Amino acid sequence: MEAGQASPEVMQTEDSMHAMMLNKVGGALEWTELADREPGPNQIRAKVGACGVCRTDLHVVDGELAHPQVPIIPGHEIVGRIDALGADVEGLQLGERVGIPWLGHTCGVCPFCTAHRENLCDQPLFTGYTRDGGFATATIADARFAFPLGESGTDESIAPLLCAGLIGWRSLTIAGDGKNLGLYGFGAAAHILAQVAKWQGRSVFAFTRPGDLATQAFARSLGASWTGGSDETPPQALDAAIIFAPIGDLVPSALRAVRKGGRVVCAGIHMSDIPAFPYRLLWEERQLLSVANLTRQDGVDFLRLAPQIGIVTRTTRYRLQEANQALADLRAGRFEGAAVLVP
Numbered sequence: 001m002e003a004g005q006a007s008p009e010v011m012q013t014e015d016s017m018h019a020m021m022l023n024k025v026g027g028a029l030e031w032t033e034l035a036d037r038e039p040g041p042n043q044i045r046a047k048v049g050a051c052g053v054c055r056t057d058l059h060v061v062d063g064e065l066a067h068p069q070v071p072i073i074p075g076h077e078i079v080g081r082i083d084a085l086g087a088d089v090e091g092l093q094l095g096e097r098v099g100i101p102w103l104g105h106t107c108g109v110c111p112f113c114t115a116h117r118e119n120l121c122d123q124p125l126f127t128g129y130t131r132d133g134g135f136a137t138a139t140i141a142d143a144r145f146a147f148p149l150g151e152s153g154t155d156e157s158i159a160p161l162l163c164a165g166l167i168g169w170r171s172l173t174i175a176g177d178g179k180n181l182g183l184y185g186f187g188a189a190a191h192i193l194a195q196v197a198k199w200q201g202r203s204v205f206a207f208t209r210p211g212d213l214a215t216q217a218f219a220r221s222l223g224a225s226w227t228g229g230s231d232e233t234p235p236q237a238l239d240a241a242i243i244f245a246p247i248g249d250l251v252p253s254a255l256r257a258v259r260k261g262g263r264v265v266c267a268g269i270h271m272s273d274i275p276a277f278p279y280r281l282l283w284e285e286r287q288l289l290s291v292a293n294l295t296r297q298d299g300v301d302f303l304r305l306a307p308q309i310g311i312v313t314r315t316t317r318y319r320l321q322e323a324n325q326a327l328a329d330l331r332a333g334r335f336e337g338a339a340v341l342v343p
Contacts, residue, residue, distance in 0.1 A: 019073045019136035020323040025063040039086035044143045049155035051134035052077030053326045053339035054163045059270045069130045076102040076127035077162040078134030079155040089143040098146040101162045105142045119293035137343045147299050160313045160338035166294045168193035169302040171242045171267040178239020185245025188338035198223040199309045205234045218336045248274035260284040315340045
């Protein structure tokens, strides 16, 4: 530590941490012991209580996102308690429970940041992708990108809200106020968003893998008005559709399903190539939009509403050491809802 630098405020802690580390893109995560890390200015250290496993983590591990920092600790749906505060941290306290999301830092000075569009920052850092994340017993985070969570709900139940919930919320906002909402891909994000949409008085149309009757039944249990395969036509035109599955072939299908003036929102950070489709599908002022990341205001708005909505997350728990199995099960679609790692 340099002379004159304020030492971080620290609770009693052990001298080391453990993490599931990605050392090679496309490889398995490796159980790794690391020295405890100290937070720098405007940073916190949090002991991880739970970390959700997101499809974006798969994209990082599988090399579908360009230029990840390697080695890297994945994970960006983090719930933890602050056990060390760096210099100049304001508004957070030792022992406080916080949520740490995908967007981990922005420059604050680029045209997008100054226009309140920090989700499009020119020099961002992303948790679990370009800065270490939460597949670990502890993590360092920018204090300005950590959300106070209060004490309601368990760490495990809240973790999926930090990305699946937040990206779903931003996607829903962009989709507009239409009553009939289609959700393509009924996984972690859609099972949260279906509950939000029902709370708002919308009708949810859930599209799953063709023939996936179990997931369709799960969607109906959460209030979906109609369920079917992604190759089916809903019984009435949709006002908007949100695509969570990373499958470009779904874009023309969703455009066929929405009414004139309807919107199709691509919610994933990665998607396979979109096939050519006739202009007729886009005509009549249908809109094709994408969602990129989130803003801190998205987090504030959604996390304030979540307790009022009464969102119940369906989670499958894995030990931290079982992160590779959790990723494999997510890739294969072996569970409903969200996977969560618990150290």
